[in-house]
Amino acid sequence: xxxxxxxxxxxxxxxxxxxxxxxxxxxxxxxxxxxxxxxxxxxxxxxxxxxxxxxxxxxxxxxxxxxxxxxxxxxxxxxxxxxxxxxxxxxxxxxxxxxxxxxxxxxxxxxxxxxxxxxxxxxxxxxxxxxxxxxxxxxxxxxxxxxxxxxxxxxxxxxxxxxxxxxxxxxxxxxxxxxxxxxxxxxxxxxxxxxxxxxxxxxxxxxxxxxxxxxx
Amino acid sequence: xxxxxxxxxxxxxxxxxxxxxxxxxxxxxxxxxxxxxxxxxxxxxxxxxxxxxxxxxxxxxxxxxxxxxxxxxxxxxxxxxxxxxxxxxxxxxxxxxxxxxxxxxxxxxxxxxxxxxxxxxxxxxxxxxxxxxxxxxxxxxxxxxxxxxxxxxxxxxxxxxxxxxxxxxxxxxxxxxxxxxxxxxxxxxxxxxxxxxxxxxxxxxxxxxxxxxxxxxxxxxxxxxxxxxxxxxxxxxxxxxxxxxxxxxxxxxxxxxxxxxxxxxxxxxxxxxxxxxxxxxxxxxxxxxxxxxxxxxxxxxxxxxxxxxxxxxxxxxxxxxxxxxxxxxxxxxxxxxxxxxxxxxxxxxxxxxxxxxxxxxxxxxxxxxxxxxxxxxxxxxxxxxxxxxxxxxxxxxxxxxxxxxxxxxxxxxxxxxxxxxxxxxxxxxxxxxxxxxx
Numbered sequence: 001x002x003x004x005x006x007x008x009x010x011x012x013x014x015x016x017x018x019x020x021x022x023x024x025x026x027x028x029x030x031x032x033x034x035x036x037x038x039x040x041x042x043x044x045x046x047x048x049x050x051x052x053x054x055x056x057x058x059x060x061x062x063x064x065x066x067x068x069x070x071x072x073x074x075x076x077x078x079x080x081x082x083x084x085x086x087x088x089x090x091x092x093x094x095x096x097x098x099x100x101x102x103x104x105x106x107x108x109x110x111x112x113x114x115x116x117x118x119x120x121x122x123x124x125x126x127x128x129x130x131x132x133x134x135x136x137x138x139x140x141x142x143x144x145x146x147x148x149x150x151x152x153x154x155x156x157x158x159x160x161x162x163x164x165x166x167x168x169x170x171x172x173x174x175x176x177x178x179x180x181x182x183x184x185x186x187x188x189x190x191x192x193x194x195x196x197x198x199x200x201x202x203x204x205x206x207x208x209x210x211x212x213x214x215x216x
Numbered sequence: 217x218x219x220x221x222x223x224x225x226x227x228x229x230x231x232x233x234x235x236x237x238x239x240x241x242x243x244x245x246x247x248x249x250x251x252x253x254x255x256x257x258x259x260x261x262x263x264x265x266x267x268x269x270x271x272x273x274x275x276x277x278x279x280x281x282x283x284x285x286x287x288x289x290x291x292x293x294x295x296x297x298x299x300x301x302x303x304x305x306x307x308x309x310x311x312x313x314x315x316x317x318x319x320x321x322x323x324x325x326x327x328x329x330x331x332x333x334x335x336x337x338x339x340x341x342x343x344x345x346x347x348x349x350x351x352x353x354x355x356x357x358x359x360x361x362x363x364x365x366x367x368x369x370x371x372x373x374x375x376x377x378x379x380x381x382x383x384x385x386x387x388x389x390x391x392x393x394x395x396x397x398x399x400x401x402x403x404x405x406x407x408x409x410x411x412x413x414x415x416x417x418x419x420x421x422x423x424x425x426x427x428x429x430x431x432x433x434x435x436x437x438x439x440x441x442x443x444x445x446x447x448x449x450x451x452x453x454x455x456x457x458x459x460x461x462x463x464x465x466x467x468x469x470x471x472x473x474x475x476x477x478x479x480x481x482x483x484x485x486x487x488x489x490x491x492x493x494x495x496x497x498x499x500x501x502x503x504x505x506x507x508x509x510x511x512x513x514x515x516x517x518x519x520x521x522x523x524x525x526x527x528x529x530x531x532x533x534x535x536x537x538x539x540x541x542x543x544x545x546x547x548x549x550x551x552x553x554x555x556x557x558x559x560x561x562x563x564x565x566x567x568x569x570x571x572x573x574x575x576x577x578x579x580x581x582x583x584x585x586x587x588x589x590x591x592x593x594x595x596x597x598x599x600x601x602x603x604x605x606x607x608x609x610x611x612x613x614x615x616x617x618x619x620x621x622x623x624x625x626x627x628x629x630x631x632x633x634x635x636x637x638x639x640x641x642x643x644x645x646x647x648x649x650x651x652x653x654x
Contacts, residue, residue, distance in 0.1 A: 178650070205233045206234060
């Protein structure tokens with residue numbers, strides 16, 4: 001009876017490992033989700049908010065920042081710039097966004113041409129104003145050193161806080177996400193569903209093996 | 217332990233079913249041409265199924281298929297423009313040769329039977345052949361291990377084999393390694409029959425036939441010939457030399473004479489091919505790197521690579537698992553081998569059997585390091601050790617079991633399978649899926 005319980009526990013544990021392995025991305029990308037001690041930084045003509053981060057995968061393709069409306073109407077234009085600050089300060093990509101568009105959703109996705117060799121590089125994203133100066137727009141941050149590989153800066157001065165941000169690269173997708181929604185044109189697209197079925201059969205066969213091994 | 221034949225059969229059947237499920241997963245994820253030297257091996261086998269003129273189109277078709285399946289994308293390079301007409305223009309592609317014809321002949325025979333409508337379907341058929349050969353390798357290896365060490369170690373070793381990520385990659389590759397591994401497992405099985413006294417003379421003949429088949433499959437098969445000859449000599453010395461009977465002498469004379477006649481006949485009929493084969497094998501013995509150029513640091517690096525590349529590395533030695541995963545595999549390999557060394561010294565009546573397992577493994581490892589370091593400079597790879605996969609898994613199983621407390625031995629097989637399955641599935645999710653499904 002003990003052996004019987006043992007194999008079932010082992011089999012269920014294997015199932016948990018399977019699910020975790022499939023759903024957790026193999027690489028943790030730099031990000032800081034907003035915490036309890038969140039606060040807003042209002043953007044105006046005198047403020048530049050920055051966040052540094054150490055990229056953990058190749059193919060950096062987007063940075064999201066958490067922005068919100070600070071008044072009845074968001075006006076003006078905000079500029080987002082990404083710099084590679086690994087060795088000096090090198091401009092990578094920039095975009096100007098109407099403030100109204102920035103606060104349209106809870107996060108704004110700053111898309112850039114994928115950087116093939118971004119792994120291990122240190123970057124800084126700047127959020128600053130351009131003419132006409134914005135009004136009624138804020139970005140979210142959280143107090144504390146929540147993201148350990150970078151920090152928030154306001155007008156180039158370090159702050160004990162991190163901007164609410166997230167980075168995106170292909171490596172950040174979970175295996176489950178890749179198997180269930182491979183990119184258009186990926187030749188493995190049609191075979192991904194076969195892999196899911198075979199993984200389920202794998203787990204079933206594993207149970208069979210554990211059942212009989214426990215009878216040893 | 218595991219005395220009921222029904223339970224044994226169920227475990228073996230379950231392990232083989234598990235392996236088939238894993239092969240289906242790997243086959244669905246790993247694109248064609250990602251196994252070592254697959255383009256060359258496939259072209260030779262597929263080319264044998266068509267007229268000589270049509271064979272020239274095979275390599276071109278393979279190159280076009282490589283473009284379609286992103287072979288150069290995975291090197292982060294654009295495909296060559298214009299596309300070459302022959303695989304010989306690709307740097308780093310290992311050679312195959314019809315001077316070692318067994319795998320290519322078998323592959324061509326399978327393709328003639330299956331009649332694939334196009335080149336990529338032919339690739340799939342040969343991939344299935346490799347999986348079937350891998351299943352045979354596991355089953356035959358299990359048979360040999362069971363004779364030598366009993367049902368529990370046979371099941372444990374087979375479990376390691378069925379859940380080994382690099383063996384799986386070899387099993388979904390179109391490569392003559394697949395047949396060589398069968399030859400290796402067969403030699404192991406027959407060696408087990410010889411030393412356990414099961415139809416010794418007949419098994420001895422089969423042992424030598426298996427080794428000869430290896431020799432005509434891949435150069436690395438030479439090691440199996442040396443191993444088989446040593447086992448045969450040791451067997452004769454141990455069991456027969458004091459009791460040689462007339463019929464033994466007659467049988468040895470008949471076998472020797474038949475072998476010599478076959479050799480003479482083959483040399484007369486296929487003189488050119490035999491010369492090519494001899495040059496090809498001899499080429500692997502040419503020292504291309506004087507010993508004095510080697511350094512201690514390099515030796516350690518080779519040892520590290522031998523361990524690190526033993527459990528999982530995909531895409532022609534490019535795609536490695538995360539560090540934590542590699543450390544786990546180092547623990548398994550080094551812990552297992554260290555434990556197996558202890559078992560060797562502690563073993564009583566079983567010592568000759570453990571000596572044989574160690575001899576198989578040591579011969580193959582030595583040959584691999586000799587080849588990749590001195591004669592065909594490259595990197596150590598697990599697939600070079602798979603001809604002796606069965607004895608390797610035996611040593612790992614008994615060594616790892618020796619490394620855990622005795623009180624845990626009752627749960628050991630289940631715990632080991634659980635750990636191996638966890639490593640296997642995380643190997644898929646950290647290496648294969650991120651690499652091949654973008």
